[in-house]
Amino acid sequence: MMPAEQRVYSYSAVLMGSPILLKLFEDDQHAAAAVFRLIKQQENLLTVNRAQSQLMAVNHAAGLHPVVVSQSVFDLIKQAKAVSLLADSCFNLAIGPLVKRWKIGFSGNTVPSASEIQSLLPLTRPEHVILDPQTCSVFLQQPGMEIDLGAIAKGYIADRVRDELHRLGINHALINLGGNVLTVGAPLHGATSWAIGLKRPFGETDATIGVIDVVAKSVVTSGVYERYFEIDGKIYHHILDPKTGYPLDNEILSVTVISDDSIDGDIYTTLLYGMGVEKALNYLATIPHIEAIFVTKHRQIILSSQRQFKFTLQDDSYQQL
Numbered sequence: 001m002m003p004a005e006q007r008v009y010s011y012s013a014v015l016m017g018s019p020i021l022l023k024l025f026e027d028d029q030h031a032a033a034a035v036f037r038l039i040k041q042q043e044n045l046l047t048v049n050r051a052q053s054q055l056m057a058v059n060h061a062a063g064l065h066p067v068v069v070s071q072s073v074f075d076l077i078k079q080a081k082a083v084s085l086l087a088d089s090c091f092n093l094a095i096g097p098l099v100k101r102w103k104i105g106f107s108g109n110t111v112p113s114a115s116e117i118q119s120l121l122p123l124t125r126p127e128h129v130i131l132d133p134q135t136c137s138v139f140l141q142q143p144g145m146e147i148d149l150g151a152i153a154k155g156y157i158a159d160r161v162r163d164e165l166h167r168l169g170i171n172h173a174l175i176n177l178g179g180n181v182l183t184v185g186a187p188l189h190g191a192t193s194w195a196i197g198l199k200r201p202f203g204e205t206d207a208t209i210g211v212i213d214v215v216a217k218s219v220v221t222s223g224v225y226e227r228y229f230e231i232d233g234k235i236y237h238h239i240l241d242p243k244t245g246y247p248l249d250n251e252i253l254s255v256t257v258i259s260d261d262s263i264d265g266d267i268y269t270t271l272l273y274g275m276g277v278e279k280a281l282n283y284l285a286t287i288p289h290i291e292a293i294f295v296t297k298h299r300q301i302i303l304s305s306q307r308q309f310k311f312t313l314q315d316d317s318y319q320q321l
């Protein structure tokens with residue numbers, strides 16, 4: 001048996017419909033319970049389909065009246081709106097009505113008719129999300145509008161978990177929120193960095209094509225294989241193009257972002273996805289604190305740079321560029 005001081009302690013739960021894994025270097029049930037409690041609380045505030053959800057309250061009042069939310073929820077919505085309003089942004093916090101109609105990954109998937117999509121698109125305009133910092137309230141101007149923070153909730157929550165771990169005096173840990181990985185410090189013993197697997201698109205659950213080595217970084221992946229359905233050989237996945245109302249369609253199968261904060265990783269995976277590889281690489285050249293790994297339909301792995309991580313390819317059916 002390994003000496004106690006060499007052991008890794010893993011705690012798991014299923015929250016936000018995803019497996020959650022916490023790794024610590026000492027057995028600390030109290031810390032694990034605090035982390036899972038925090039995730040649950042945040043999930044209740046930020047996801048739709050929850051009675052206590054502040055987001056749900058905002059959505060229910062669409063076209064009727066503003067709803068006062070907590071400062072942290074307000075700030076997150078404000079950030080999401082700002083990203084949605086960037087020129088040519090593929091991120092849209094008001095995408096809710098389309099996400100709901102497509103129901104991708106849930107039973108009863110059908111492709112909406114073109115006229116249905118056309119009728120929903122006007123309900124997804126980010127400029128119709130009205131924020132009042134004085135009253136800390138959010139108002140959706142049109143009836144039927146819905147905010148969906150599904151693309152960034154996990155990243156935001158992962159950062160809150162890191163804050164909580166630091167508050168508890170824990171400086172070496174890993175939290176995996178259904179694929180959003182955030183590493184706190186370096187591993188306390190064994191390797192000097194954390195090894196995070198890069199998933200093989202459409203592979204078995206644990207199949208990877210390579211390893212990403214990091215210390216104190218967030219590693220977030222968005223992939224078309226995460227949630228999709230297939231009709232007549234065509235794949236309809238869960239990341240929608242706010243301009244067309246259909247799933248984004250380009251050469252990318254997955255985007256992984258390496259950054260300090262997980263909220264950035266979560267925002268940029270969607271933004272970069274929408275840009276396509278070439279534009280994304282040009283864009284990344286201007287923001288050195290964000291780096292990305294693209295896996296394409298042509299079995300290529302493209303890295304923007306490798307300053308904050310090291311990537312090792314393990315699957316030779318893929319080609320690293």
Ligand code: AMP
Nearest residue numbers: 090091092095150151222238239240242
């Ligand atoms: P992620 O797993 O972080 O890539 O986020 C995917 C989720 O984001 C989807 O399941 C939707 O809830 C939501 N979503 C889909 N398309 C968009 C979009 N264009 N902008 C913002 N959120 C989106």
Ligand code: MG
Nearest residue numbers: 151152266269
């Ligand atoms: Mg995301």
